[in-house]
Amino acid sequence: MKAQRPLSVDARQVERLAELSRLSLNPQEAERLRGELSSILEYFAALDKVDVSEASPAQDGTSGGLRGDKVRPSMPEEILKGVPQKKGRYVRAPKVF
Amino acid sequence: MVPSMVGHGEISAEEYIASMFERIERLDLGIHAYLQLDRGGALDKARALDRRVKNGGRLGKLAGMGVAVKDIICVRSLQATCGSKILEGFFPPYSATAIQRIEREDGIVLGKTNLDEFGMGNTTQNSAFGPTMNPWDLSRVPGGSSGGSGAAVAAGMASVALGSDTGGSIRCPASFCSVVGLKPTYGRVSRYGLIPYANSLEQIGPMGREAESVWLLFEAIAGHDPEDATSSTEPVRPLRAGGVEGLRVGRIKEFFGEGAQPKVKEKVMDGCARLETLGAKVGDLSIASLPYSLAVYYIIAMAEASSNLSRYDGVRYGLSAEKGTVDWNTAFSRTRSEGFGEEVKRRILLGTFVLSAGYYEAYYVRAQKVRELLTREFTLALKKFDVLLGPTMPVLPPKLGEKVTPLEDYLIDINTVAANLTGLPAISVPCGFVDGLPVGMQLIAPRFREDVLLTAAVAFGKGQGLKSPPLAEAA
Numbered sequence: 157m158k159a160q161r162p163l164s165v166d167a168r169q170v171e172r173l174a175e176l177s178r179l180s181l182n183p184q185e186a187e188r189l190r191g192e193l194s195s196i197l198e199y200f201a202a203l204d205k206v207d208v209s210e211a212s213p214a215q216d217g218t219s220g221g222l223r224g225d226k227v228r229p230s231m232p233e234e235i236l237k238g239v240p241q242k243k244g245r246y247v248r249a250p251k252v253f
Numbered sequence: 254m255v256p257s258m259v260g261h262g263e264i265s266a267e268e269y270i271a272s273m274f275e276r277i278e279r280l281d282l283g284i285h286a287y288l289q290l291d292r293g294g295a296l297d298k299a300r301a302l303d304r305r306v307k308n309g310g311r312l313g314k315l316a317g318m319g320v321a322v323k324d325i326i327c328v329r330s331l332q333a334t335c336g337s338k339i340l341e342g343f344f345p346p347y348s349a350t351a352i353q354r355i356e357r358e359d360g361i362v363l364g365k366t367n368l369d370e371f372g373m374g375n376t377t378q379n380s381a382f383g384p385t386m387n388p389w390d391l392s393r394v395p396g397g398s399s400g401g402s403g404a405a406v407a408a409g410m411a412s413v414a415l416g417s418d419t420g421g422s423i424r425c426p427a428s429f430c431s432v433v434g435l436k437p438t439y440g441r442v443s444r445y446g447l448i449p450y451a452n453s454l455e456q457i458g459p460m461g462r463e464a465e466s467v468w469l470l471f472e473a474i475a476g477h478d479p480e481d482a483t484s485s486t487e488p489v490r491p492l493r494a495g496g497v498e499g500l501r502v503g504r505i506k507e508f509f510g511e512g513a514q515p516k517v518k519e520k521v522m523d524g525c526a527r528l529e530t531l532g533a534k535v536g537d538l539s540i541a542s543l544p545y546s547l548a549v550y551y552i553i554a555m556a557e558a559s560s561n562l563s564r565y566d567g568v569r570y571g572l573s574a575e576k577g578t579v580d581w582n583t584a585f586s587r588t589r590s591e592g593f594g595e596e597v598k599r600r601i602l603l604g605t606f607v608l609s610a611g612y613y614e615a616y617y618v619r620a621q622k623v624r625e626l627l628t629r630e631f632t633l634a635l636k637k638f639d640v641l642l643g644p645t646m647p648v649l650p651p652k653l654g655e656k657v658t659p660l661e662d663y664l665i666d667i668n669t670v671a672a673n674l675t676g677l678p679a680i681s682v683p684c685g686f687v688d689g690l691p692v693g694m695q696l697i698a699p700r701f702r703e704d705v706l707l708t709a710a711v712a713f714g715k716g717q718g719l720k721s722p723p724l725a726e727a728a
Binding site for chain 1: 342344347479481483549552559568571572578580581586589590599601602658
């Protein structure tokens with residue numbers, strides 16, 4: 157499939173990407189990134205010149221095998237120590253709804 | 254070498270490790286290689302080792318060696334920052350497998366070294382804690398992203414160091430700081446405890462001033478680990494007794510391309526000639542898809558980064574910028590915007606873009622296909638040659654603060670990314686100086702043939718004399 161490949165991104169696309177990436181950008185940051193992203197995407201377009209009709213996507217076959225799915229001792233107390241906001245042994249998170 | 258000195262009672266481990274901290278105190282104010290030191294812990298371990306020497310106990314292969322650790326590798330009870338504000342206050346509750354293996358062989362962790370945030374960069378200027386200076390010229394960068402480890406080793410502020418290499422992050426600082434740096438074969442060293450940036454590309458690897466100490470450290474950390482399913486059971490082979498005699502060396506034409514500085518190319522050609530006088534047979538070859546490797550690398554690395562870094566939500570660990578009662582997404586976004594630096598944001602956004610509906614096939618899948626073509630070409634080339642050669646970095650270490658666009662910055666990775674895309678082991682060895690600045694020569698070998706790389710590095714380093722940066726000599 158020959159997908160349409162944009163050579164630049166516009167302000168609306170940067171805004172959408174930031175939203176998907178959970179980043180809030182200020183207007184100057186967004187404008188600077190728009191330019192930078194566009195020039196990098198233009199560079200990526202060089203791949204259009206490669207004939208990939210004979211290639212399948214790379215896969216890494218390296219593996220020493222999977223470990224057994226066994227219950228092992230964990231370290232909940234030490235992990236809880238690093239939680240920024242908690243209530244007793246519960247992790248406190250912002251409201252979802 | 255240090256371990257035998259300690260083992261034979263010529264110097265106590267405590268004296269040796271203490272002298273290393275004194276050196277760090279004198280030199281690191283100007284270099285800023287370390288983000289954190291563990292003097293107390295290191296001296297305790299050294300004293301325990303000395304007691305064992307006295308009692309005739311068994312000593313590990315790294316006994317008494319002071320190890321600097323890139324601050325993207327977890328060491329239990331030492332803060333891990335990844336050069337980022339987002340991990341503020343994070344103390345890993347466990348040590349990486351590589352660290353456990355170093356400690357099992359009696360290596361002693363000295364502290365954590367500076368890096369480009371999450372390993373994203375080639376200058377160590379993308380650290381939230383300020384840049385590291387190149388010990389050979391304090392006005393220049395040490396390379397990156399393992400720049401702190403490279404600088405620490407070059408200035409004698411560690412016996413050896415651990416770095417990690419996703420697109421050249423061990424080899425680039427090795428080249429710029431005139432030390433030996435090895436990126437092992439993908440799967441050779443466990444990545445358990447390496448905070449991920451791009452899982453399909455990265456490896457932990459050793460850095461040191463001499464090839465011999467790099468080999469020692471490599472042997473200690475290599476091997477299968479049940480905690481990393483991609484780690485291999487392939488045994489490590491011993492170094493070749495015959496040195497480089499009869500070694501077939503292939504010079505890759507594209508590595509000596511237009512983008513490379515003429516004086517750098519000359520130095521590496523001289524290095525190649527030296528390998529010939531040592532008995533190697535040198536030929537030339539071309540790898541046609543190599544010019545595309547940089548685009549392939551950045552697409553894949555950014556895609557993996559955008560997915561990996563989604564874990565930083567400010568809820569379970571690290572920075573939490575929002576203590577108010579705002580909704581989940583607002584809190585999440587504010588923490589990430591405050592915690593991540595510019596380069597990290599750029600890569601997350603681009604990674605999100607190349608993975609998004611409508612563009613995934615055109616960018617990500619296509620890049621994976623070109624990656625496959627590149628791997629095929631390298632596999633073929635390594636049937637004709639035992640090692641492939643070129644300059645590690647096409648340029649000399651840039652000045653600190655030099656204004657370049659992000660794309661211009663990416664372009665100097667052109668010779669290093671192919672080894673990560675193909676999973677092949679690669680090494681950078683010191684190859685002389687141009688205007689007082691180090692040049693590195695890169696060698697690439699077939700999968701799991703680090704022995705060939707280190708055999709060549711040992712032979713190449715012999716009789717060259719170990720040069721130290723002038724400021725380190727004076728210290």
